[in-house]
Every structure is written in structure tokens, then in C-alpha cells.
Amino acid sequence: MSLPVSIVGAPFLGDPAFRRVIAAIEMDGDRARVVGGAVRNTLIGVPVDDVDIATTARPEVVAARATAAGLKAVPTGIAHGTVTIVSSGRPFEVTTLRTDLETNGRHAVVAFTRDWAGDAGRRDFTMNAIYADADGSLHDPVGGIADALAGRVRFIGDPVERIEEDYLRILRFFRFHARYGRVELDKRGLEAAVGLQEGIGQLSRERIGAEMRKLVTAVGAEPALTVMDRTGILAKILPGGGVLARFSTTIDLALRHDLPFGLEARLAALAVDRQGLAGALRLSGREDKRVETIVQWGGELAARMDEATVRLVVVRAGNEVASAALVLAAAEQGCDPKANLVQIARDFRPPESPVTAARLMAEGYVPGPGLGAELRRREAAWIAAGCPDKFNGGV
Incomplete structure (x- = not known):
């Protein structure tokens, strides 16, 4: 079975707001490609929420070009190469191609590059490292298309190295499997996650919480959490x-x-x-x-x-x-x-409750604990009666 080479016709590719961002960036030999969720989700028929863009242009150049084109540029992660461009009121996260100079399990020190394969190699899972040109042509340096279509969450390269770069990838491994997995958990990835689980202790609770919110609401949350529980990983979190x-x-x-x-x-x-x-x-x-x-x-x-x-x-x-x-x-x-x-x-x-404080005060009750107690008693009686439209007040 041949793999797709294009996502031409994807709705976001024809979006005028997206086209304006691409036109602003692609100047003087620089290229821009969509990467990550928008490409992956289009391939597997899942709705696209955000459109992230990778580019050879440096972040300060991206910001200057966007501003010159009349778009809003927000330096949301300038040290890591990310500029958010707002076009027609919608944000597009644009990140310069990067390589890691230093990692400590939480954050990375990066250098900017023009090497697309190098940028792909520093990402987490193969299905998140598929690039698409503005015309829909696909670029797949790490075999992500086959994995995305198979529902296989697989680390890029050595899972141990990828996790040691950022221990949050342990949780992302289970979250992505719960969301996109259709085959068994990748054995190499699971072994690495279990072996390196002590690294979760280095992560901030804010990052853990953000990832767990996404995990517990995924369609496959229960089996993923079961594996996390069995291997001791869940106990590191909850x-x-x-x-x-x-x-x-x-x-x-x-x-x-x-x-x-x-x-x-x-x-x-x-x-x-x-x-x-x-x-x-x-x-x-x-x-x-x-x-x-x-x-x-x-x-x-x-x-x-x-x-x-x-x-x-x-x-x-x-x-x-x-x-x-x-x-x-x-x-x-x-x-x-x-x-x-x-x-x-x-x-x-x-229906709207006929039991009100105003009605009780009209009967002679005065504001205070006695009125509150009677209000709760009558409301409970109204509810027990089935919440009828007409009610004698429970007296």
C-alpha cells in the first residue's frame, strides 16, 4: 500500500489567513511548512484545531516580516524560536528550525538551523514530525506518515534519549497513545518510560497537570492509565x-x-x-x-x-x-x-422554583437563619413532590 504524498485540499491550506502568514514568511529564500498536529490530523481524518508552522527564517525576521505585512507578531517563545502571528484574529505559532545544544530533562538550549531533517530529529514522536508545504506536498524524514495511519505512537530515534531531553514526554507518550493509538503500546517506548519514570519528579506540577488534563479526557484514557498504574508511573503523579x-x-x-x-x-x-x-x-x-x-x-x-x-x-x-x-x-x-x-x-x-425568600417574608418570616432554614425545607419538599409548577409551599 502506497503512502500519501500530499494533503492537497486540506481546508486549512486554502484559508486566506493561513495564506497571508505563509506569504509574509516565505521571502529571500526562506521556506515555511506546516508541521505537527494539523498535518497528522488531516492524514487520519481528525479535526484540525491549530496550525503550527516551521520555517528557516529566524524569529526576529519572522516578526519583522509579519509586521511589515500588516499582521500582529507576538514573541511568545522568542528564545526558543517561536513567534505567534495573528492573522484575521487567529493565532499561528511559527517556530524557526532548531537543534538542541543542551537538555536537562525539562528545558532545552537550542540553536537555529536551516536543516529540516535536524529539526525533525529533535521532536518527540514520528507522527508529529511530518511537514507539509503550502501546496500540500508532504515531507516525512522519520517515517511518521506510516505510523500516523497505523495508530502507532513511536519515539523518534532512541526513546531513552528523547525522554531524557524532556521527561514530560513520558506522559505525552501515554496521552498520544490514548488519543491516537490503535495498536499495542510501542515496546521500546514503554520500556524507556518505565525505566526513566523517576525523572517525572523534575517536572513542574503545572506541566504535569496540563498533560494529565488532556490524557484523562482522551478516548483511550482508561487503558493508558491502567498501564501507568501497573508500572508505577501513575503513583509518581497522583x-x-x-x-x-x-x-x-x-x-x-x-x-x-x-x-x-x-x-x-x-x-x-x-x-x-x-x-x-x-x-x-x-x-x-x-x-x-x-x-x-x-x-x-x-x-x-x-x-x-x-x-x-x-x-x-x-x-x-x-x-x-x-x-x-x-x-x-x-x-x-x-x-x-x-x-x-x-x-x-x-x-x-x-421549572423556576415557586419557593422564594420574598414569599416567605410575605408570610411573616424575617431575614436570618430561620428564614434560610425554612426556605431549604420548603425547597426540599417541592423537589420531593417532583418540582411541580404549582406548589402550596410545603406548609
């Missing part, structure tokens, strides 16, 4: 243990019942130690609060898994939290949630 069984069960239940199960829900399924998880992955305040809410309501549902309690969660926290809390509770109980509870969590849209 506090506590024994979370994979619950994570696997919640994912299965959510898929089986067509329930929404996004990032915070997946993190909640991993949160044996919620505060530890927040610190380990540097969760934002919003993310941590959402995880805490799901865990707390999951506990409520584990104690009382009935229609009134599910409706209560929907009213207080919304359908997504109710759905996540329901499958979390079911996983804890080792049961399959009943269809009526699933339907309420997923689809119930409660």
Missing part, C-alpha cells in the same frame, strides 16, 4: 491509590447511559484524595470546586439513590454535576443506576 477501578467503572457507566462526563467528572473519579489531586495537578480554583461538588453530591447519592435526591442535585448543581455524581455513586455502590434516575440526571429541566 496521590493515593486504587483509583483505577472506580475510574474505569464511571467511564463505562457514563458511556453506557449516554451521560455527560467531562474533565472535572473524570478528575472526581480519580480523587481519592481531592486536595492532594488539586495540588498534584495544579487545578484551578474553579476546577477544584467543581470536583469537590461532584464528590460531595456523589456521597449524597450513594447514601440515598432515589428520584428526589437526583432532582435535588439537578436543582442545586445542574445536569452535568448530577450525571457525574450519579455514576460516581453507582461505582461506589457497585451497581448500575436505574433508568429513571439516569433520565432525571441527564434530561430533567426543573
Whole structure:
């Protein structure tokens, strides 16, 4: 079977915003090629999110040419050769071809080059080192096309060397396999990742958290995390243990019942130690609060898994939290949630509550703890009654 030599017709190639960036860069003998995700995803039929560009032009030259062409140039990583060019309101990350002069497992000292093969050799996986000219012609110096089409995540060259350049590549190896892998984990890559896992301790929690967010939401997250757990790698990242069984069960239940199960829900399924998880992955305040809410309501549902309690969660926290809390509770109980509870969590849209503070004050209640307690009591009665449009107030 012959491999493709072009991605001509890819929508991003005809994008006027992209064409203006390429036209601005390709002057005085310099070349610019798309590299990485946009090329890989086009080849395998996955939507393209970002278009990254590699070029022989030095970063200061890229910035000057972009500005002269009326485009905005932002020096987002100038020391490493990266300039973000904004065209028609969209960012294009443009990076000068590089070779590594020095690496320490976290960051690299680079030198700029005009050698495309040398630039490819310093990247992580073969499927991320496929280049495309503006006309769609492909350049594949490390055999990435075959790997991308096969769903094979393979390090470029020696996996040990690639990981020692940046230990985050251990997590990227599992994340890319969870997202794109369709064959077994590459044995050489896995052996290197397991053997070098102590290097994860050198990474910042911010970088680890960013990578883990992408990993846990990938379609193949569960089997990838299972391997990480079995080999001890997951323990280097997450506090506590024994979370994979619950994570696997919640994912299965959510898929089986067509329930929404996004990032915070997946993190909640991993949160044996919620505060530890927040610190380990540097969760934002919003993310941590959402995880805490799901865990707390999951506990409520584990104690009382009935229609009134599910409706209560929907009213207080919304359908997504109710759905996540329901499958979390079911996983804890080792049961399959009943269809009526699933339907309420997923689809119930409660009407505006007739129980209000203004109504209670009209009855003679005064602002304070007593009013709040009565408001909660009547709201609970309204929810238990099925959230009817008309309600006598629970008196």
C-alpha cells in the first residue's frame, strides 16, 4: 500500500489567513511548512484545531516580516524560536528550525538551523514530525506518515534519549497513545518510560497537570492509565491509590447511559484524595470546586439513590454535576443506576422554583437563619413532590 504524498485540499491550506502568514514568511529564500498536529490530523481524518508552522527564517525576521505585512507578531517563545502571528484574529505559532545544544530533562538550549531533517530529529514522536508545504506536498524524514495511519505512537530515534531531553514526554507518550493509538503500546517506548519514570519528579506540577488534563479526557484514557498504574508511573503523579477501578467503572457507566462526563467528572473519579489531586495537578480554583461538588453530591447519592435526591442535585448543581455524581455513586455502590434516575440526571429541566425568600417574608418570616432554614425545607419538599409548577409551599 502506497503512502500519501500530499494533503492537497486540506481546508486549512486554502484559508486566506493561513495564506497571508505563509506569504509574509516565505521571502529571500526562506521556506515555511506546516508541521505537527494539523498535518497528522488531516492524514487520519481528525479535526484540525491549530496550525503550527516551521520555517528557516529566524524569529526576529519572522516578526519583522509579519509586521511589515500588516499582521500582529507576538514573541511568545522568542528564545526558543517561536513567534505567534495573528492573522484575521487567529493565532499561528511559527517556530524557526532548531537543534538542541543542551537538555536537562525539562528545558532545552537550542540553536537555529536551516536543516529540516535536524529539526525533525529533535521532536518527540514520528507522527508529529511530518511537514507539509503550502501546496500540500508532504515531507516525512522519520517515517511518521506510516505510523500516523497505523495508530502507532513511536519515539523518534532512541526513546531513552528523547525522554531524557524532556521527561514530560513520558506522559505525552501515554496521552498520544490514548488519543491516537490503535495498536499495542510501542515496546521500546514503554520500556524507556518505565525505566526513566523517576525523572517525572523534575517536572513542574503545572506541566504535569496540563498533560494529565488532556490524557484523562482522551478516548483511550482508561487503558493508558491502567498501564501507568501497573508500572508505577501513575503513583509518581497522583496521590493515593486504587483509583483505577472506580475510574474505569464511571467511564463505562457514563458511556453506557449516554451521560455527560467531562474533565472535572473524570478528575472526581480519580480523587481519592481531592486536595492532594488539586495540588498534584495544579487545578484551578474553579476546577477544584467543581470536583469537590461532584464528590460531595456523589456521597449524597450513594447514601440515598432515589428520584428526589437526583432532582435535588439537578436543582442545586445542574445536569452535568448530577450525571457525574450519579455514576460516581453507582461505582461506589457497585451497581448500575436505574433508568429513571439516569433520565432525571441527564434530561430533567426543573421549572423556576415557586419557593422564594420574598414569599416567605410575605408570610411573616424575617431575614436570618430561620428564614434560610425554612426556605431549604420548603425547597426540599417541592423537589420531593417532583418540582411541580404549582406548589402550596410545603406548609
